Amino acid sequence: MSSNSSESTAGGPGGRWARIARASLAPARAFQTSSRTPLLQVLKTAVAAVIAWIVCSFIAPQQVPVFGAIAAIIVVQPSVNQSFTRAFERSIGVIVGVVVAEAAAFVFGSPGWLILAAIVISLLVGWALRFPQSSTVQIPISAMLVLSIGAQTPGYAVERIIETIIGALIGVVINWLIVPPVALKPAHDAVASLGREVAAIMEGLARVLSEPTDSASRQLLLVEARLLRPMQAKAQAAVDLAEESLRFNPRRSSHRAELATDAALLTMLGIVVTRVLGMARSLNDHFDESLHEEPTAAGIAEELRRAAHDLRLVMQNAALPVAEVELLGDEPPALTAPLQALMPSPEHWIVIGSLLEDLRRVREEIVGAIDK
16 A cells, blocks of 8 residues: 555656646746746836836827837836936937937938848947947848838938837836935845855954864865855945936935945955955964964954944844844943953964954954944
């Protein structure tokens, strides 16, 4: 009984059909993203396309207002600044494409090969003028449509330019009016994650300096410290995206202070990351078991724990997301006085000196952030 059940679920017809279904869906999943476009942006795009279609239908009643609707759809972007950029790029691409088509028709007439020649010339013009990819692609499309459709429709080229500009303007206005997106939360989360990880690495360095560890754990700590660089790059990208989302955004005034705090914290964390990574390398390269006997090593370990505490305090005071187990309440800063270092032994002066200099810079940055 159990063997039959196992066969039906794993190797029997039921299991076989399940595998076939999963295999058939695999190509479809390859074209899917991990997250959907926000529904609000989809609705804004639809509204912009409908309005552009209605408005442009009055400009050229004899033509279907496809190009105005296309411009509106393309221009509605995740940020208002990107909408302005796309509107400008598409308008310039259409204008240059129309000029190329009109000039080619004026010089060569209307032979059958002219459309292919105009496509090649348009691409070269976009390349020569160093246009972005979106404008470069738009030039040959506009030239091709003008030469193929416009030859039978007087005034087609001018109407296409006007229609595209109107559709682009409608897309910008709709994206500006209907709840323009503000990408502050990803920036908050990325900066907070980086701060938490830096604090954890500093506590790991303190453990290496204050208690016995093996080579594998020290090597793992170095790897974790090196992973701070990708986290820093991710946080910087999130802050840059947030800054872009605020450009030309009517809600920017209420969010600029928050973003400025994130940017300042990220600058501070960038310096701390460099120093923490240097400390991890120094300990990994110059560690020996007698390092625990150095009185200054214990002092450095304690300062690292205090620095981790105060870094979490800085993140908490900046209202960044903090894990519940890391909440510090109204605790005061722990970095109250500089470390008084003793002369290290000749075998350890390189690693102790390196750690002290990195610790000095870490302390300066964290104390400075607390005092602000």
